[in-house]
Amino acid sequence: xxxxxxxxxxxxxxxxxxxxxxxxxxxxxxxxxxxxxxxxxxxxxxxxxxxxxxxxxxxxxxxxxxxxxxxxxxxxxxxxxxxxxxxxxxxxxxxxxxxxxxxxxxxxxxxxxxxxxxxxxxxxxxxxxxxxxxxxxxxxxxxxxxxxxxxxxxxxxxxxxxxxxxxxxxxxxxxxxxxxxxxxxxxxxxxxxxxxxxxxxxxxxxxxxxxxxxxxxxxxxxxxxxxxxxxxxxxxxxxxxxxxxxxxx
Amino acid sequence: xxxxxxxxxxxxxxxxxxxxxxxxxxxxxxxxxxxxxxxxxxxxxxxxxxxxxxxxxxxxxxxxxxxxxxxxxxxxxxxxxxxxxxxxxxxxxxxxxxxxxxxxxxxxxxxxxxxxxxxxxxxxxxxxxxxxxxxxxxxxxxxxxxxxxxxxxxxxxxxxxxxxxxxxxxxxxxxxxxxxxxxxxxxxxxxxxxxxxxxxxxxxxxxxxxxxxxxxxxxxxxxxxxxxxxxxxxxxxxxxxxxxxxxxxxxxxxxxxxxxxxxxxxxxxxxxxxxxxxxxxxxxxxxxxxxxxxxxxxxxxxxxxxxxxxxxxxxxxxxxxx
Numbered sequence: 332x333x334x335x336x337x338x339x340x341x342x343x344x345x346x347x348x349x350x351x352x353x354x355x356x357x358x359x360x361x362x363x364x365x366x367x368x369x370x371x372x373x374x375x376x377x378x379x380x381x382x383x384x385x386x387x388x389x390x391x392x393x394x395x396x397x398x399x400x401x402x403x404x405x406x407x408x409x410x411x412x413x414x415x416x417x418x419x420x421x422x423x424x425x426x427x428x429x430x431x432x433x434x435x436x437x438x439x440x441x442x443x444x445x446x447x448x449x450x451x452x453x454x455x456x457x458x459x460x461x462x463x464x465x466x467x468x469x470x471x472x473x474x475x476x477x478x479x480x481x482x483x484x485x486x487x488x489x490x491x492x493x494x495x496x497x498x499x500x501x502x503x504x505x506x507x508x509x510x511x512x513x514x515x516x517x518x519x520x521x522x523x524x525x526x527x528x529x530x531x532x533x534x535x536x537x538x539x540x541x542x543x544x545x546x547x548x549x550x551x552x553x554x555x556x557x558x559x560x561x562x563x564x565x566x567x568x569x570x571x572x573x574x575x576x577x578x579x580x
Numbered sequence: 581x582x583x584x585x586x587x588x589x590x591x592x593x594x595x596x597x598x599x600x601x602x603x604x605x606x607x608x609x610x611x612x613x614x615x616x617x618x619x620x621x622x623x624x625x626x627x628x629x630x631x632x633x634x635x636x637x638x639x640x641x642x643x644x645x646x647x648x649x650x651x652x653x654x655x656x657x658x659x660x661x662x663x664x665x666x667x668x669x670x671x672x673x674x675x676x677x678x679x680x681x682x683x684x685x686x687x688x689x690x691x692x693x694x695x696x697x698x699x700x701x702x703x704x705x706x707x708x709x710x711x712x713x714x715x716x717x718x719x720x721x722x723x724x725x726x727x728x729x730x731x732x733x734x735x736x737x738x739x740x741x742x743x744x745x746x747x748x749x750x751x752x753x754x755x756x757x758x759x760x761x762x763x764x765x766x767x768x769x770x771x772x773x774x775x776x777x778x779x780x781x782x783x784x785x786x787x788x789x790x791x792x793x794x795x796x797x798x799x800x801x802x803x804x805x806x807x808x809x810x811x812x813x814x815x816x817x818x819x820x821x822x823x824x825x826x827x828x829x830x831x832x833x834x835x836x837x838x839x840x841x842x843x844x845x846x847x848x849x850x851x852x853x854x855x856x857x858x859x860x861x862x863x864x865x866x867x868x869x870x871x872x873x874x875x876x877x878x879x880x881x882x883x884x885x886x887x888x889x890x891x892x893x894x895x896x897x898x899x900x901x902x
């Protein structure tokens with residue numbers, strides 16, 4: 332079986348977000364780019380599955396939609412342990428556009444399991460994975476918090492409102508992955524970093540696809556009101572404020 | 581033309597989030613001069629279905645098909661897509677919960693309809709169709725224009741108030757044939773959480789961080805949640821340490837919640853944690869460190885030892901409820 336992990340790059344979570352061009356785009360100066368946390372966990376789990384020969388995973392590939400400047404993101408994934416990479420040479424216009432690009436590559440390269448993070452920490456859309464599966468007309472399972480291979484058959488755990496389900500779908504399929512899929516993201520070891528240069532990265536040109544959405548302007552969140560402090564010796568006062576002032580209890 | 585809303589049920593019953601969705605859809609219907617059609621999939625009795633009318637649904641399409649008792653994302657997208665076309669839907673509303681996130685993107689490609697996901701407000705304008713959306717995990721908000729003819733919106737839970745209209749709806753039973761071979765998802769096992777309020781449904785959430793010092797110290801926190809009729813949550817280090825189950829982890833990579841009241845106990849308030857709770861209406865912080873960043877996000881704060889403060893809060897709430 333061949334696994335594809337779709338990765339996007341996002342500003343490091345501690346980055347202070349600033350805007351440029353009249354708040355129409357984000358100021359990329361000084362931003363530390365990292366692999367989207369959910370994608371990083373997907374990659375970790377894919378590599379864990381490959382580690383056990385009994386699972387029969389032949390290769391783990393990463394795919395990313397981005398211009399040449401985003402190549403370090405792919406190299407980082409290769410250093411962590413992915414076998415090869417695919418870059419679709421384009422800026423990402425919106426989720427619909429990105430999913431169209433990834434779907435096209437999957438059609439050409441054939442993968443059995445496609446893993447996508449449930450959202451990216453920049454646009455928080457939760458869309459790309461599901462869109463890819465519909466473009467390809469293959470099954471998708473969302474909110475996946477566990478995946479294993481049993482007798483050659485992938486078994487998934489998906490979160491539902493108020494519980495979990497153990498499900499299976501025939502390959503090829505897209506699993507949209509969330510917290511729980513792997514414990515800690517795997518980090519690149521020196522050997523992995525050394526090998527990165529020898530691993531292939533295929534570059535594809537984008538196919539025509541029309542974005543359906545457009546961000547016109549960004550805003551900073553409204554500042555919160557100052558905190559009202561209550562004496563630790565008299566916490567009952569808090570309960571009174573919550574009841575009479577905030578009216579939430 | 582209609583505004584279509586997918587009304588999910590849980591063992592035949594709707595919950596608050598369903599009514600939030602219908603209220604939201606009906607406000608949008610007013611903006612676009614249209615009416616609301618609710619779609620229910622699964623066995624829901626007529627009394628329950630009628631409740632949707634009270635929040636502004638004009639028509640309710642009820643589909644009871646045994647093949648759809650399992651959530652198969654592909655099949656659900658086909659069924660909802662077909663109804664959207666029959667009803668000439670211009671806007672489709674789903675929840676931004678697990679089901680909505682699973683189905684909406686597939687529906688988007690099927691209908692070539694742009695998505696505004698996780699919205700918590702009505703559109704800023706109809707022409708162009710502009711949404712207000714949380715981005716960068718709550719560190720920024722964006723105006724997003726959907727350019728396609730059909731628009732899909734997924735509504736964040738607990739973000740829109742219920743609006744009762746007192747009106748009633750027409751119920752239409754519809755049979756959409758779904759071939760069994762189409763259902764690819766096989767459920768082998770189900771584990772349900774019972775007897776407790778779900779974190780994502782809770783109006784009040786009491787959450788503990790590493791400042792709680794030990795998993796043995798959780799009893800007063802759990803008791804406070806219980807007397808307030810709320811749910812318990814925790815920060816990432818706490819779930820990573822295995823002090824609490826990972827389902828309780830709220831934060832950027834955990835659950836994103838928006839209760840009316842979030843009480844953070846012994847949580848310093850790292851950016852990643854705030855990303856999961858910043859949409860709460862009121863945040864209360866209890867922390868020994870007066871400089872902890874959580875106090876910048878909170879409206880009410882107590883600088884003090886949780887182990888001393890929590891039991892007193894429990895007593896005060898019990899007094900109040902007498």
